[in-house]
Amino acid sequence: MTPTFHFRSLGLGCLIAAGFEDVAAIDIDALLSEISADDPCGPDLEYDSELRELEQSAQGKPEQQMGDTIVAAQEPDWREVRKRAESLFSRTKDLRVTSHLVRALLHTAGFEGLCDGLALSRGLIERYWEPLHPRLDPDDDNDPTLRVNLVMSLCDQEDFLIHVRNTPIVSAPALGRFSLRELAIASGEVPAPAGEDPPSMSTIEGAFLEADLETLTQTSQNLAASLEHLREIEAKLTDHVGSANAPNLDPLRRLVYQASKVVKDKLAARNAGATPSEGTAPGEDVSGGGSGPAQPGARALSGDIRAREDVLRALDKIIEYYARHEPSSPVPILVRRCKRLVTASFEDIVKNLLPDGVSQLEVIKGPSEEMS
Numbered sequence: 001m002t003p004t005f006h007f008r009s010l011g012l013g014c015l016i017a018a019g020f021e022d023v024a025a026i027d028i029d030a031l032l033s034e035i036s037a038d039d040p041c042g043p044d045l046e047y048d049s050e051l052r053e054l055e056q057s058a059q060g061k062p063e064q065q066m067g068d069t070i071v072a073a074q075e076p077d078w079r080e081v082r083k084r085a086e087s088l089f090s091r092t093k094d095l096r097v098t099s100h101l102v103r104a105l106l107h108t109a110g111f112e113g114l115c116d117g118l119a120l121s122r123g124l125i126e127r128y129w130e131p132l133h134p135r136l137d138p139d140d141d142n143d144p145t146l147r148v149n150l151v152m153s154l155c156d157q158e159d160f161l162i163h164v165r166n167t168p169i170v171s172a173p174a175l176g177r178f179s180l181r182e183l184a185i186a187s188g189e190v191p192a193p194a195g196e197d198p199p200s201m202s203t204i205e206g207a208f209l210e211a212d213l214e215t216l217t218q219t220s221q222n223l224a225a226s227l228e229h230l231r232e233i234e235a236k237l238t239d240h241v242g243s244a245n246a247p248n249l250d251p252l253r254r255l256v257y258q259a260s261k262v263v264k265d266k267l268a269a270r271n272a273g274a275t276p277s278e279g280t281a282p283g284e285d286v287s288g289g290g291s292g293p294a295q296p297g298a299r300a301l302s303g304d305i306r307a308r309e310d311v312l313r314a315l316d317k318i319i320e321y322y323a324r325h326e327p328s329s330p331v332p333i334l335v336r337r338c339k340r341l342v343t344a345s346f347e348d349i350v351k352n353l354l355p356d357g358v359s360q361l362e363v364i365k366g367p368s369e370e371m372s
Helices: 012-017 028-032 051-057 078-088 095-128 144-154 156-164 180-185 201-210 213-241 250-269 308-325 331-342 348-352 355-365
Strands: 063-064 069-071 168-172 176-179
Touching: 028 095, 051 078, 051 095, 051 355, 078 095, 095 144, 095 156, 095 213, 095 250, 095 355, 144 156, 144 213, 144 250, 156 250, 168 213, 168 250, 176 180, 176 201, 180 201, 180 250, 201 250, 213 250, 213 308, 213 331, 308 331, 331 348
Parallel strands: none
Antiparallel strands: 063 069, 168 176
16 A cells, blocks of 8 residues: 655745745645546646646746847746646646646745655655556556656756755845855855855854744755655655666755755754754765764664564664765665565565566475475
């Protein structure tokens, strides 16, 4: 049975406090509801006019030259994109529509929108992998490349990552809104573009001190939930398509992790009950890539392992560690696979790990008693 989890709607009060005004709530549970019992994902709308209009509106308008006049390129109307995408969900469940909606949610609702977009993507993959659009083609060996590429669009530098980097992580009415990009410039990590007057670190620090505490806490929770959704999307896709074909979402994960670390630390400075980086050791790579040094004062697991349930709990602790300290590591994907094998029979384990070895297993087992 497919696991379920709770999807929350965007909190309008927090969105307004974060600088996203007049944003209507989004009901992810409704978007994930099946079209019908017989056809849960509805028809394929690849050639439908509504889908073409959505794709066109998501492109914006390119730069144009009219005589001697250059007309600047125009960004898409993201609220219109979002409206069209949500409308299509009442007719179909399609990763092509989802990719546009995730982008629109990021632009219209910031990191809370990103969190909900990832939750939506995760829900579709978990609940509807077989009937989901674009459909897998049995005549093409159920090649999942198109689906994987749609998920990988979340890591496109120009179309997505640059906008994640520019999304505000803090907003204070008197001081302004600041993103990872501005933080990198203010800290000297990235040089300021010519002609740009970047904010100072003291201004950004002041914004974190003056920002609405509830909104800052909500941002931290959204970022943590986004990391969880990314992990589950990767894990589920790995189950479906194999590790060789599964997407690597590290580029997006690193940005979300970096934002999460910054907000957690600022919350801790305001005595909001958070712990800086939740145990990240000094000098540890905060980009989320690779393994960091051992944690000072780390406690060993206590208690003997006497039953399978103890094994499962120990594996859960390993997954929890990587979720907190090394979110970009692929280890949790392998540990989750180990969890599934804990209660499996020997034959099922061989089938899972060595599909081509099943015939060899039959040779080792020898003929059945009926044949002997």
